[in-house]
Amino acid sequence: MQNLLHPGEVSVPRHLAIIMDGNGRWAKKRGMMRLMGHRQGAKAVTRTVEFCASHGVSILTLFAFSSENWKRPPEEVSGLMDLFASVLKSERDRLHKNNIKVKFIGDLSRFSDKLKNAIASLEQLTEHNSAMILNIAINYGGRWDIMQAAKSLVSDALANNIAxxxxxxxxxxxxxxxxxxxxxxxxxxxxxxxxxxxxYQCAYSEFYVCDALWPDFDEEQIQLAFTYFNSRERRFGMTSEQIAKK
Structure with a gap:
């Protein structure tokens, strides 16, 4: 594999977020059940987490299950829940050994008590780890996130805790x-x-789309994304001339 990352030449994003798309299509192309694509996708998660942690990414946020994914066929949703539980168990020690702090974001209320307990246990185990923060978005939606933040603020305002x-x-x-x-x-x-x-968080993020389906996403694909990131001029509303003076 071509090594595209050279220390001192290519910087990595502090916060990398990934929409892991294509598991079902990967399986369909091979005449497999969709769940097989999700299982292969779990291997891509392990590769990506370890690569990012070892190359200086501070925060990695993965979109594992959206609030809209409940609309999928019941057997696929059930299989995904079982896969989540299995991955939490199999990856628990590896994540802790690699000093990765794991946080789950989203509305966890719809999950089984068994899964919620496994989530809480992993978060507690890795709470003080410092190599990288891994946010796993499950039953997450950006609109839900903004809504729950607004409700929290309104609640505090009504209670006269904030003005x-x-x-x-x-x-x-x-x-x-x-x-x-x-x-x-x-x-x-x-x-x-x-x-x-x-x-809300992607207001000024760079956006990189690759054709690789998620189970095929590997270290070379990540390096290409980082190289693209380095080619971008991040102006945040300013002009190129203003950026050059900074």
């Missing part, structure tokens, strides 16, 4: 499930849409 003038962009962001802005958003599978993912 109305204290509600601003910063206070809203502090109530989001993920408070850090995204530097690079990657979507696999060739689709060019954000799919209700980290809507």
């Amino acid at each position: 109305l003038e204290d509600i601003n962009e910063q206070s809203i962001q502090q109530r989001l499930a993920v408070i850090e802005d995204v530097d690079l958003l990657v979507r696999t599978g060739g689709e060019s849409r954000i799919s209700n993912f980290l809507l």
Whole structure:
């Protein structure tokens, strides 16, 4: 594999977010059940997490299950829940050994008590790890995230814990499930849409789409995404001339 990352030459995004798309299509192309694609996709998650942690990414947020994914066939949803539980068990020690802090974001209320307990256990185990933060978005939607932040602020305002003038962009962001802005958003599978993912946090992120289906996403694909990220001029509303003077 061509080594595209050279220390001191290519910087990595501080916060990388990935929409992991294409598991079902990967399986369909091979005449397999969709769930087999999700199982192969879990292997791509392991590769990606370990690569990012070893190359200096501070925060990695993965879109594992959206709030809209409940609309999928019941057998696929059930299989995904079983797969989540299996991966949590099989990857638990590896994540902790690699010093990765794991956080689950989204509305967890719809999951079984067994799965919620496994989630809480992994979060507690890795709470003080510091190599990288891994956010796993399950039953997550960007609109839900903004809504729950707004409700939290309104509740505090009604209780006179905060004043109305204290509600601003910063206070809203502090109530989001993920408070850090995204530097690079990657979507696999060739689709060019954000799919209700980290809507607030992606306001100024770079967007990279690759044709590789998620189970085929590997280290070379990540390196290509990082190289693309380095080619971008991040102006945040300013001009190129202003950026050059900074």
